[in-house]
Amino acid sequence: MLTNALATVVRELQSALGKRHVLWAPEDMLGYEYDATIDRARPDAVAFPANAEEVAAVVRITRRHDVPVVPRGSGTGLAGGALAARGGVLCVLTRMNRILELDPANRVAVVEPGVINLALQDAAAAHGLLYAPDPSSQRICTLGGNIATNAGGPHTLAHGSTVNHVLGLEVVLPDGRITWLGGRQLDAPGPDLRGLFVGSEGTLGIVTKICVRLVPVQAAVRTMLADFESVEAASEAVSAVIRRGVIPVALEMMDHEIIAAVEHVLHIGYPLDAGAVLLIEVEGLRESVEADAAQVVAACREQGAREVRVAESEAERARLWEGRKAGIGAIGTVTPNFYLLDGVVPRTRLPEVMRGVAELTARYGFRVANIFHAGDGNLHPNIMFDELQPGATAKVLELGGEIMRLCVDAGGSITGEHGVGQEKRSYMEWIFGPEDLRAMERVRLGFGASELFNPCKILPTGHGCGQAHAADARRHLATPGVYL
């Protein structure tokens, strides 16, 4: 049931966007109360603007009536960043899904925020170009969401995260003003507001146009699968590869739990008796690919790899990647629930941290499946459990916190690519002091964001977020189908 203020907001939204582009019936809200993580928060209304002016109207209407507003794309976020933590209006950008311009000669594209990552990849590929950031959810996640989280992906190691590929952004600021940050060229004058905005998780404004840089598809690529006795040995090999001065384009680890799950579903041909495998890809000029591949093989052998298989064909390469991309989903076939974590550590500390993860999960009595971007030091332990077992959920969350603490103590961070969102706000104080957080608060204030503009995200404090804290204690944990 809507309060009077909300009923007014809905009426105004309907007149600005058209009646069919505003939802408010309680049953319609059910589809918008979650993202791909474990929290739930139900909005009061959902608006589907078609352009920047309509987004600005949504922002102004909610601001005028002191109603929270939260931007959302496909809802594949893994930190609760698109949850309506205090109710209010969800501003869903999926109608804004046009590729507005693609200039192959200058390697630039301009797109709307609701464009699916893979759709841009496909459009660029037609010109022999690539939009490099490739989160594993690329078949469904939007570029607006990629901007919000500064999304990475398996190929971030060589190409960098989303921020390294965004030239400029048209955004609606929290006061409803429409402006551009950055532009169509590299290195525009001024403080890097573009770079600040990317990764700000929809708390500083809502992106309405995105100008990205495309890169040429590399001339040559070599994909390898190295097979190790243990996760630790594989972790040592990661450091050994980097130490040799080789930066693979991807360096992914899958442990025996993942291998078993993937093989159960897909029969890729991963070695079932391996403690862990590394999926390693090098790309570039044909001369450097040969040299790099030889270095990778040597580094893996030196660290005790039982076998290093080099994909002989494009089909074999695609097959090896298929298993990696299906890995997270496959976990869902062997456990009722799992909790996907995202931490990051210096690459040289991977072996000891992975040992710590194994010891901690064993002590808590859970099994863990590891599938992650080892070359970036970006861990994704998946803790397997059954939420129907009394107390299991609380124990898993506690274990998740301990694993995050392990990452922080190793000189790492609480999130490598998923974001802080609502889920990890309370961990921010583990890595940042009061002055660091105060500086972040100043950014929010400088952008004119009130506490109702995507509330209860990133910063550990915030009025009216108590409800979200209470929800923390009784949240439901992930169902299969979590994206990474």
Added chain:
Amino acid sequence: MTAPSATDPLRAALPPDRERRAEGYAIDGVRPAAAFRPASREEVAALLAAATGAGLVVVPQGGRSALTLGRPLQHYDVALDLGGLDRVVHYEPNDLTLTVEAGLTLERLQPRLAERGQYLSVDPPPHDGVTVGGLLATARPGAWRGHLPDARDLVLGVHVAQADGTLARSGGRVVKNVSGYDLHRLHTGALGAYGVIVEASFKLAPLPEATSAAAVRCTQIAQAEAIALDLWRQALAARAITLLGEAAAAAAGLPRAAHVLCEFAGVRAAVERSVEALRSAAANAHAPAAGAVDAEPWRRLRALAAERADGGTEEEMVLRLGVPATALRQSMEAAEQRGYAAWGHVAAGSVLVHGTASAAAAGELRALAAGYGGFLQVEAGPAWLRASVDPFGLGERELVRSLKAQFDPTGTINRGRWMEDV
């Protein structure tokens, strides 16, 4: 000029031997009332707190190579020399990561990294005397930009001393991190507007196995453009593809003619093939064969690209245009028609223009760049020029101002360099 006693609170805030003679710190001919060279980040913070308390304007400086970037200062009370912060805090070669203090220069840093076969892949103007803090605060691209990630891509985190005397940090030392706002990006290109960078962490790159540079002398700039775009479209080990107009070529020590200047870096076989590709591209465009060059033209172009203090005269200016690669030639021709030396880096989409200071010419070229969806920044020039032409031409001014009000409400750091009172 502030009365000498006004800077006493700063003297009280720092150990006695931190003060320097103010004569050595003039900017645009204006001498500050006092100059200090702190030895730690805490001392930088203490100096800023004292200055804010006393209502003084502080101008942070490292290599002093970008002091005429921005509007001329209306107030200049205190020079903050960051040269005392020059330590390597943490170097992890096996992780390809580095944390250094802001006052360390590239010319001192790079040899240390080279010992481990690594480098910070930047070539900022005007030379490697640029400090790490200046590199980030000015964020000016070099010839490698677009082929390699630049400082703004490589920075992993910073520590900053803020105007209120507090120290804050963002990011970290890990190569992938999305925790909290990336304030290190806000400070990139900000000329200290929101705080003084005192420490920064970077991703490093392995040094290339081989490098090679070559120049092709062309009959006209269109021929040079055809070769440059041809090379850019090929899969080569290019680290720089630069178009030179006649005057720029002469300034770089080459014959007075349009040129394509290329640098290749990578594994030896790839570099050798790239040099061959340059020969073929030149032949296809009916240009003479490429001649090998050493690092000298690059050194001269870098020096020319920024600072009059390096031998220029008072009446010269340097402009940087950001335009699409396919508009590089037209932008260079427009500058040459006005009597300027012009050169352009294809992958960065940047054109540099050097010559006699003129507000009219700067305005016309800015309009030209805007027509291509690009921009123009005045990189260096006399104070009168920087007072009459907005050096930055920012599209978004209000946020720059409102963030300044949050981080430095009294305008302690570099007041007026962005816009009046900011």
